[in-house]
Amino acid sequence: MKDLIQLAWRGLKQKRKLTLLMVLNLAIGITLLLTMGTIVTRSGHSPIDQRADQVYHVSLNFMDPEFDRRTAFRSPPLTYRDAEAVSEAFKANPRIRLSLNYTTSFVLDLPDKSVRPVTAEASAADANYFELLQVPFIYGAPWREEMQDDAVIVLDKKANDLLFGGENSVGKQVVINNRQLEVVGVMDISAYLRRFQNMRFQGRVNDMAVVPLGYAHANNLPRIGYMPCRTQEETARTRYRREDVQGLKNAECGYLHGWAMLDPMQLNNSHAELTLWARNYAQQQTSQGRFSHAEPYYLTQLTSLNDRMSDNLYWEQIYLKFAYLLFAICLINTIGILLAKNQSRAKLVSLYRALGANKLYILKIQLLELSMLSSAAIVLGLLLAQFGLIAMFHLALYQADYLADAEQVRRMYSMDIPFALQAAVGIFVAIFTAGLYPIMKASRTAPAAQLRG
Known part of the structure; x- marks a missing residue:
């Protein structure tokens, strides 16, 4: 396992500019996704979510x-x-x-x-x-x-x-x-x-x-x-x-x-x-x-009100959809960069094969490399999302002419840890899935075609 980690780390250090480009590309998409997702998610919560399906607003018209x-x-x-x-x-x-x-x-x-x-x-x-x-x-x-x-x-x-x-x-x-x-x-x-x-x-x-x-x-x-x-x-x-x-x-x-x-x-x-x-x-x-x-009457469940509150965040919902779209574009860009990077080191992969490494070994190296790259992008994205939420907090206070309760607004624009962890896992799976195609293609490289001459 130690050898696999060392080879994966060397793979990341090769073509460092491409590696950095992939991390920054993914981090930007993750930042927008987590920032807007946190705001919309928090807006649809109440402090009594665990009993929101039992609580009804009673209105007699x-x-x-x-x-x-x-x-x-x-x-x-x-x-x-x-x-x-x-x-x-x-x-x-x-x-x-x-x-x-x-x-x-x-x-x-x-x-x-x-x-x-x-x-x-x-x-x-x-x-x-x-x-x-x-x-x-x-x-x-x-x-x-x-x-x-x-x-x-x-x-x-x-x-x-x-x-x-x-x-x-x-x-x-x-x-x-x-x-x-x-x-x-x-x-x-x-x-x-x-x-x-x-x-x-x-x-x-x-x-x-x-x-x-x-x-x-x-x-x-x-x-x-x-x-x-x-x-x-x-x-x-x-x-x-x-x-x-x-x-x-x-x-x-x-x-x-x-x-x-x-x-x-x-x-x-x-x-x-x-x-x-x-x-x-x-x-x-x-x-x-x-x-x-x-x-003549309305009985409205608190869960339904929370959902409608989230739906009513018109611009936030638009920004969230834009964030999903941008993240998808970032994934596509990542696939392209991985293909370019793997193409540039085809001879190195062929050399591993010629020295006796099988396809599975090559696959393990590149999957480990992708895992390390994804983890770095997610950590950077989480840090940038925290700064993004701080910026949104100050913007919200400015829009309220600083008359709002700062602590109340701060909680609205603070990181939702359970949501962030769930999103991080989902993002990791998405990046990993998107990176499988270039990795599978690289692992099937024919040694003879690359080492000839």
């Missing part, structure tokens, strides 16, 4: 008949009335867990004004929110269900770092809207590459805090983001966003996002049960003069 959903991401959120109905229906159902939330914003401060206040986008949510979305905690824990109306708050790690220097803040007080809330937990959702919980799938900001849904309603925390209303309620929408919570509860305006987690052991039965309830409820509401749209 109260909108006018002419309402155009356009995409699954524009499914109407639940009105307060419909959210109460679906919550009551599945409150005691162990097979279907439901969580409700809406997006809000406020200024976080400390009672003693000792730090600079933090403007935060946050979620107002129920107690099931944390378990259903698998929110990881650093300190403390979520509030209990009976604390739904209490003045408590869960901070994200970023907010905790800004307000408390990263220390354990459980039991301490923060101030929002001139009211004090007790910190019961500190979460770290930096792994949430996209803010999917409010169906925006935004990749540049995330929740900096979560407050109880009951407290948010009682203290009129504003409702921001997508909030569609029926035609007769349009004029009051601005008022419903900032004030008049009681009016909002009776209005035909959707602002609550409902997520249902189904029992994994009875997934089909649970889905059928949820669908049956949505159909019956829609029929009941239609008989009362509501739900006049042709599609």
Whole structure:
């Protein structure tokens, strides 16, 4: 084996410019493929991928008949009335867990004004929110269900770092809207590459805090983001966003996002049960003069939303297809360079044959040489892809006018190690397969034809 490695290494050193050209040629194709592939792959992931097939976004379509959903991401959120109905229906159902939330914003401060206040986008949510979305905690824990109306708050790690220097803040007080809330937990959702919980799938900001849904309603925390209303309620929408919570509860305006987690052991039965309830409820509401749209409800799986999010990356998908095309061209170029290189050393191969080396031995030398060349190209491609992702990260920050959360964006444009390893294996196989033809041709070289004269 040692002799084979030495001969393969000598083969690489012969015609060094051609060898270097092959490595650079392949590395360029690998770099583009890994860079764009990583971005698209990460964009289609959520932090709860392992249960994405069990989680459904629940939408009951109260909108006018002419309402155009356009995409699954524009499914109407639940009105307060419909959210109460679906919550009551599945409150005691162990097979279907439901969580409700809406997006809000406020200024976080400390009672003693000792730090600079933090403007935060946050979620107002129920107690099931944390378990259903698998929110990881650093300190403390979520509030209990009976604390739904209490003045408590869960901070994200970023907010905790800004307000408390990263220390354990459980039991301490923060101030929002001139009211004090007790910190019961500190979460770290930096792994949430996209803010999917409010169906925006935004990749540049995330929740900096979560407050109880009951407290948010009682203290009129504003409702921001997508909030569609029926035609007769349009004029009051601005008022419903900032004030008049009681009016909002009776209005035909959707602002609550409902997520249902189904029992994994009875997934089909649970889905059928949820669908049956949505159909019956829609029929009941239609008989009362509501739900006049042709599609009265939508139950959308999180896996499907992730896939559609990847499909919606229009330019990224184009660049990825271009990267595959370029990599294919690089493989074809590699075959041509290998043919040229093998042609130039035909006499050396013939000499090996004349000295007693059989075809299999020659084949082993060249396969080992190709393996070494492929490995060098893949390693160089991985290094260049890392630099490419860093460049894309800075470009994304620039496009966001540096207002985005840098850590959030950095994770979006960081190397996905499992994907990179899978891609490296696939690329190695592709290069190896493409190089077989010139190697097989070289191993069949007739000694007499090359050594004559």
